Amino acid sequence: MSKKIIRSPLFYVGDKFKLIKQLNNIFPSKIDKFIEPFCGGGSVFLNTNANEYIVNDIDKYVIKLHNFLLSYMDKEDLFFSIIKENIEKYHLSATYLGKNVPYELKYKFKKTYFAKYNKFAYTNMRRDFNHNKEDIMLLYMLIIYGFNRMIRFNSSGDFNLPVGNVDFNKNVENAIIDYFDNVKNKNILLYNLDFEDFLNNIDIKKNDFIYLDPPYLITFSEYNKNWNEYDELRLINTLDKLNKKNIKFAVSNILWHKNKYNCIFNEWAQKYNIINISSNYISYHDNTNKNSIEVLVKNY
Numbered sequence: 138m139s140k141k142i143i144r145s146p147l148f149y150v151g152d153k154f155k156l157i158k159q160l161n162n163i164f165p166s167k168i169d170k171f172i173e174p175f176c177g178g179g180s181v182f183l184n185t186n187a188n189e190y191i192v193n194d195i196d197k198y199v200i201k202l203h204n205f206l207l208s209y210m211d212k213e214d215l216f217f218s219i220i221k222e223n224i225e226k227y228h229l230s231a232t233y234l235g236k237n238v239p240y241e242l243k244y245k246f247k248k249t250y251f252a253k254y255n256k257f258a259y260t261n262m263r264r265d266f267n268h269n270k271e272d273i274m275l276l277y278m279l280i281i282y283g284f285n286r287m288i289r290f291n292s293s294g295d296f297n298l299p300v301g302n303v304d305f306n307k308n309v310e311n312a313i314i315d316y317f318d319n320v321k322n323k324n325i326l327l328y329n330l331d332f333e334d335f336l337n338n339i340d341i342k343k344n345d346f347i348y349l350d351p352p353y354l355i356t357f358s359e360y361n362k363n364w365n366e367y368d369e370l371r372l373i374n375t376l377d378k379l380n381k382k383n384i385k386f387a388v389s390n391i392l393w394h395k396n397k398y399n400c401i402f403n404e405w406a407q408k409y410n411i412i413n414i415s416s417n418y419i420s421y422h423d424n425t426n427k428n429s430i431e432v433l434v435k436n437y
């Protein structure tokens with residue numbers, strides 16, 4: 138029987154959920170520590186077998202959200218009861234509870250009824266979260282009910298995603314239950330550092346494996362905005378150093394996208410093993426995938 142692939146309940150933009158099978162087939166069969174410097178929503182560490190997991194992301198809210206979810210792994214009922222309280226407090230729709238949008242609204246706004254129904258509630262919930270930014274449950278719900286389920290803050294540090302045309306449905310409920318079940322059996326350590334500091338800070342041995350899914354230089358998404366050529370160079374230099382120490386790594390990237398070409402990465406990759414991946418690359422502005430070449434580059 139094939140292993141069930143689970144989706145991270147963060148529904149992270151650009152996650153590797155659909156590529157897990159391909160990645161798992163390429164990863165080493167025995168991994169002591171699975172090390173992930175750019176973990177994002179966590180779909181990869183959730184679906185990889187190892188003795189320990191050491192994962193990192195530079196986004197402090199991504200790490201806060203994982204820590205928050207991990208803290209509830211043995212308290213599923215409590216988690217869902219707080220969700221329910223908030224749904225009732227703010228008067229949100231919630232398909233998973235049978236709290237559906239009224240039929241008249243569905244009929245009038247055929248494609249946008251969730252957004253129309255939840256807009257006022259969402260704005261109130263966002264205002265309450267932004268008050269002191271400490272209620273991570275509210276942040277989680279803002280993501281679930283938000284546009285494209287993104288994690289987006291403005292330059293003043295306020296969460297500023299608009300309401301989305303989605304609600305808390307069975308898929309979200311299942312993803313949370315699967316996450317709790319999955320992490321219960323795992324030994325996970327989380328860091329919130331730049332990838333280079335992270336890799337310099339941890340102990341890496343011969344039987345460990347590093348999987349890297351950095352922001353892509355030539356595509357657009359919220360977390361790619363601060364990634365530049367200097368970072369790309371830091372990345373490939375770091376990987377060369379790991380290679381010299383005989384540490385196994387595999388790194389994902391997009392070589393070519395919509396007439397843009399990542400020369401730095403492509404030239405560097407020639408000295409390693411380049412594996413083409415059937416791309417599912419979907420960006421926020423563009424959901425076609427015809428013009429992308431996605432690869433996994435490994436040194437083993």
Ligand SMILES: C[S@@+](CC[C@H](N)C(=O)[O-])C[C@H]1O[C@@H](n2cnc3c(N)ncnc32)[C@H](O)[C@@H]1O
Pocket residue numbers: 149151152153154174175176177178179180181193194195196199330331332333350351352353360364368
């Ligand atoms: C392509 S996403 C990873 C997606 C992940 N594989 C998944 O399945 O959800 C890249 C991640 O790198 C993080 N990131 C960006 N710059 C970073 C840096 N300098 N150091 C560490 N993480 C960084 C972003 O916050 C983002 O979560």
